[in-house]
Amino acid sequence: MAINTQKIALNALAYLYQKHLHHELGDLGFCYATKQRHLPTVLSPSEISLILNELDGRDRLIIELLYGSGLRVSECLRLRIQDIDIDRASLTVRDGKGYKDWQTTLSNRC
Structure with a gap:
């Protein structure tokens, strides 16, 4: 309670x-x-590589964006082409948490 x-x-x-x-x-x-303390589970880079090696196509791209750019699932699924700036290697997240726009780095892998 x-x-x-x-x-x-x-x-x-x-x-x-x-x-x-x-x-x-x-x-x-x-x-x-x-309030009970909850420690987050963090995967090692080798564990992430094992997971990514099992994925392909759209699913792999989504997971790489989540992991490499620190996006939330809802933010990743709302991305549009115009939100990606390849020259600056950045992503613009619109209406993210708190309904704010913010920018993050685009993973080199993506």
Whole structure:
């Protein structure tokens, strides 16, 4: 259960006890849940090579763009020809996260 949900439930109980039951709730020794730390899984360059060697065509290009340019899947799938600048080796991402336009490098492999 999320921390805010726990706070709401605890406040509801405190209100019930104080206002309707006329009874002091006292110290419950209650501890809020903590957010668990999640470490991302990172693939080594050799693992990426093994994956790319199994792909071809459009799928390989998409994965190379995701890995080489740091794009999100939705950003990659919305790319247009006019967003690619081969002379500068850059990509323009339109309406990315936060609905912002930004530029990133185009992988040499692509």
